[in-house]
Amino acid sequence: MKDHSRTNVRSDLNPSRLLTFRIDDRDVSAHENESILTVARQNGITIPTLCHLDGLSERGACRLCIVEIKGINKLLPACVTFPRQDMEVITASERVVGYRKKILELLFTERNHVCAVCVSNGHCELQNLAVELGVSHVRYPYLYPHLAVDASHSRFSVDHNRCVLCLRCVRVCDEIEGAHTWDIMGRGITSQVITDLNQPWGSSETCTGCGKCVQVCPTGALSEKGKSVAEMIKRRQFLPYLQMMRGRQDTSWTK
Amino acid sequence: MDKIALATTWLDSCSGCHMSLLDIDEALIGLAAQVEILFGPLVDNKIFPDHVDVTLVEGAVGSEADKKNILMIRERSRILVSFGDCAVTANVPGMRNRHAVADVLARAYIENADPAAPLSCGAQTGKGSIEFQVVPALCSKVRPVHEFVPVDVFLPGCPPPPEAILYLLSELLAGRSPDMSGKTRFGA
Amino acid sequence: MLESDPHRVIEGMTVAGYATGASQGFIYVRAEYPLAVKRVRLALSQAEHMGVLGNNIFNTSFNFTIKVRLGAGAFVCGEETALIASIEGRMGRPRPRPPFPAEFGLWEHPTLINNVETFANIPPIIRKGGRWFAGIGTEKSKGTKVFALAGKIINTGLIEVPMGTPLRDIVYDIGGGIPQGKRLKAVQTGGPSGGCIPERFLDMPVDYESLAKVGSIMGSGGMIVMDETSCMVDVARFFMEFCKSESCGKCAPCRVGTRQIYDILSKITANQGSPEDLAMLEDLCDLMKSTSLCGLGQSSPNPVLTTLQYFREEYLSHIHDKNCLAGACKSLREAK
Numbered sequence: 001m002k003d004h005s006r007t008n009v010r011s012d013l014n015p016s017r018l019l020t021f022r023i024d025d026r027d028v029s030a031h032e033n034e035s036i037l038t039v040a041r042q043n044g045i046t047i048p049t050l051c052h053l054d055g056l057s058e059r060g061a062c063r064l065c066i067v068e069i070k071g072i073n074k075l076l077p078a079c080v081t082f083p084r085q086d087m088e089v090i091t092a093s094e095r096v097v098g099y100r101k102k103i104l105e106l107l108f109t110e111r112n113h114v115c116a117v118c119v120s121n122g123h124c125e126l127q128n129l130a131v132e133l134g135v136s137h138v139r140y141p142y143l144y145p146h147l148a149v150d151a152s153h154s155r156f157s158v159d160h161n162r163c164v165l166c167l168r169c170v171r172v173c174d175e176i177e178g179a180h181t182w183d184i185m186g187r188g189i190t191s192q193v194i195t196d197l198n199q200p201w202g203s204s205e206t207c208t209g210c211g212k213c214v215q216v217c218p219t220g221a222l223s224e225k226g227k228s229v230a231e232m233i234k235r236r237q238f239l240p241y242l243q244m245m246r247g248r249q250d251t252s253w254t255k
Numbered sequence: 256m257d258k259i260a261l262a263t264t265w266l267d268s269c270s271g272c273h274m275s276l277l278d279i280d281e282a283l284i285g286l287a288a289q290v291e292i293l294f295g296p297l298v299d300n301k302i303f304p305d306h307v308d309v310t311l312v313e314g315a316v317g318s319e320a321d322k323k324n325i326l327m328i329r330e331r332s333r334i335l336v337s338f339g340d341c342a343v344t345a346n347v348p349g350m351r352n353r354h355a356v357a358d359v360l361a362r363a364y365i366e367n368a369d370p371a372a373p374l375s376c377g378a379q380t381g382k383g384s385i386e387f388q389v390v391p392a393l394c395s396k397v398r399p400v401h402e403f404v405p406v407d408v409f410l411p412g413c414p415p416p417p418e419a420i421l422y423l424l425s426e427l428l429a430g431r432s433p434d435m436s437g438k439t440r441f442g443a
Numbered sequence: 444m445l446e447s448d449p450h451r452v453i454e455g456m457t458v459a460g461y462a463t464g465a466s467q468g469f470i471y472v473r474a475e476y477p478l479a480v481k482r483v484r485l486a487l488s489q490a491e492h493m494g495v496l497g498n499n500i501f502n503t504s505f506n507f508t509i510k511v512r513l514g515a516g517a518f519v520c521g522e523e524t525a526l527i528a529s530i531e532g533r534m535g536r537p538r539p540r541p542p543f544p545a546e547f548g549l550w551e552h553p554t555l556i557n558n559v560e561t562f563a564n565i566p567p568i569i570r571k572g573g574r575w576f577a578g579i580g581t582e583k584s585k586g587t588k589v590f591a592l593a594g595k596i597i598n599t600g601l602i603e604v605p606m607g608t609p610l611r612d613i614v615y616d617i618g619g620g621i622p623q624g625k626r627l628k629a630v631q632t633g634g635p636s637g638g639c640i641p642e643r644f645l646d647m648p649v650d651y652e653s654l655a656k657v658g659s660i661m662g663s664g665g666m667i668v669m670d671e672t673s674c675m676v677d678v679a680r681f682f683m684e685f686c687k688s689e690s691c692g693k694c695a696p697c698r699v700g701t702r703q704i705y706d707i708l709s710k711i712t713a714n715q716g717s718p719e720d721l722a723m724l725e726d727l728c729d730l731m732k733s734t735s736l737c738g739l740g741q742s743s744p745n746p747v748l749t750t751l752q753y754f755r756e757e758y759l760s761h762i763h764d765k766n767c768l769a770g771a772c773k774s775l776r777e778a779k
Contacts, residue, residue, distance in 0.1 A: 062694070063735075106703065109703070110695070112350065115346075116346055117347060122442070127442060134436045137343045143702065147353075165692065187519075187688070
């Protein structure tokens with residue numbers, strides 16, 4: 001979803017389009033184009049996320065960043081919700097934290113997340129979320145689906161057992177690299193990320209081998225070959241800069 | 256002060272959590288003053304007592320014997336601890352859940368059997384089935400302990416670090432409910 | 444409506460287009476309704492021929508054209524943002540709102556999106572006046588409503604009644620009652636994610652507020668009648684199976700929640716449930732209602748929640764006595 005300009009401030013009275021609102025009883029200020037998540041982070045307030053990644057478009061899909069907003073009876077995801085003047089946001093009520101834990105636990109049940117033998121053990125956002133949210137065990141039954149590993153690519157491999165369907169790989173390949181090798185097939189719990197038209201990654205004609213998908217993947221689903229247990233450390237500092245360079249209008253200084 | 260009655264056991268697991276328990280090293284001595292281990296792989300007694308205060312259960316429930324044992328252990332233990340990732344999440348033993356038991360056994364004991372090895376107990380290589388005669392039958396799926404009995408404390412980790420185990424036991428000995436947050440995690 | 448009076452819908456859309464300043468309309472029809480597709484296409488070409496669609500309608504500067512777009516079998520594409528995505532050629536998945544389609548809709552243009560029935564109401568209101576329309580129905584639910592009456596009822600089919608008509612009248616006067624002299628047990632309104640209303644509420648008026656109060660919804664106007672031979676746990680399982688397979692998969696609560704709830708309900712109807720299952724069902728239903736991204740996930744727990752509330756004894760019988768009170772589940776399993 002493309003960011004588009006907000007019009008909830010009157011630009012004649014407020015040409016800079018800044019507004020003030022409250023997060024967790026603290027006064028904060030924001031530009032009307034900054035999401036609640038962005039503003040919270042600017043102010044040192046952590047809200048857990050999974051499908052969000054700086055540099056990629058927002059999905060509001062994982063539902064971990066849901067927050068309470070006074071006067072609105074629905075819980076809204078902070079990454080795609082924009083503040084209004086005098087809005088009051090509560091980021092970590094008991095109710096919301098409880099829901100976040102349950103959503104995370106459902107994610108653990110959905111596929112086969114075996115940390116002990118995973119390349120991302122110790123460097124995994126799913127693990128970190130479990131620590132952050134205090135999840136010591138999962139109350140729902142594990143589903144134990146039968147999912148494949150595709151190691152046909154010369155440098156990378158995808159283990160669908162570890163995928164959380166955050167679709168960061170799809171977004172980075174489409175928005176930053178431009179190849180759109182990754183996409184999603186199926187509906188509901190049969191959803192799966194695929195390369196090209198569900199063909200082996202190694203035979204993909206669109207993949208440029210840039211490896212950005214591997215770096216943005218939050219778990220060990222996408223990894224570099226040759227990495228053993230706990231060795232896959234992701235590098236994604238480049239992402240916001242690439243996004244900025246993609247969106248820039250002025251290309252004069254390369255000439 | 257009376258010593259706390261402790262039991263440990265391992266179900267479908269690698270015993271690594273027990274090794275981590277032993278890795279608390281010299282703290283074992285302090286522990287020995289307050290704890291008496293009445294049952295488990297680390298001691299001689301192989302009959303589970305009628306009542307223990309704390310049981311550390313390592314491993315997932317993967318066989319009919321595991322199922323029977325965990326129900327018995329729950330009845331006789333005041334506090335039951337799911338000890339390590341296998342007990343908490345089924346972990347590596349659970350990786351066989353994608354396959355039928357017959358396929359798992361055929362792969363392990365027939366396809367991978369060394370054809371030159373002497374045959375015993377009437378086992379036939381290259382032929383279909385394996386019968387459970389003495390060894391307990393495998394459940395179709397390996398599942399975490401808390402899907403069978405209520406669990407009082409969860410201690411994830413593969414294995415849980417010795418410091419976390421020591422902290423857990425010290426807190427239980429002090430009569431407190433241990434807060435394990437930040438002390439360990441899945442796959443630790 | 445599209446099969447029997449497509450011009451009313453076209454007229455309603457054109458009026459709405461005129462009122463909002465739109466110049467393009469789309470009718471999104473399920474591909475499983477070929478008769479509706481054929482007739483609405485015919486009506487559109489008739490309207491264009493007559494000059495009531497196209498450029499300079501009635502010699503004014505108002506231009507309005509309508510195109511037909513076909514669905515491809517996804518229930519979730521009834522959700523407005525998923526519908527818009529489908530028309531745009533993208534995958535039919537809802538997106539978070541706000542912003543709402545009125546601000547940011549089809550190809551990012553402000554878009555008015557409504558049901559066929561809503562647009563069909565417009566021409567009579569324009570012709571006979573708002574007061575006439577407001578004279579039908581209840582204080583908060585005005586006008587008439589179309590229902591698709593189905594299930595254990597003598598007269599099945601589409602009916603149109605004033606809002607506020609008692610449910611009893613619909614079931615017995617219009618529907619003709621339950622065949623084979625069986626006893627009415629429940630009526631499910633609103634489609635696959637609507638709640639099941641027990642027989643004791645039969646005298647309630649059918650309007651938005653009353654339905655919400657008993658835990659159901661108006662939804663798409665579905666109305667399924669169930670008799671004493673229906674197992675309400677199996678009914679809940681059946682609808683959750685539908686929602687599970689129609690879930691778009693974007694958000695975790697719905698994608699995994701529908702499957703978890705379905706698994707528990709299957710266990711219970713197979714007489715393998717345990718008492719803790721009910722608490723877990725309620726927990727998952729609450730989670731889905733509160734955290735799902737779109738209406739499908741938020742409302743799919745309704746059949747489960749209403750049957751737990753009004754027919755709890757059937758759940759308990761399956762769990763504790765390993766028995767289906769309606770006598771339905773055993774034969775369903777044997778038939779498979």
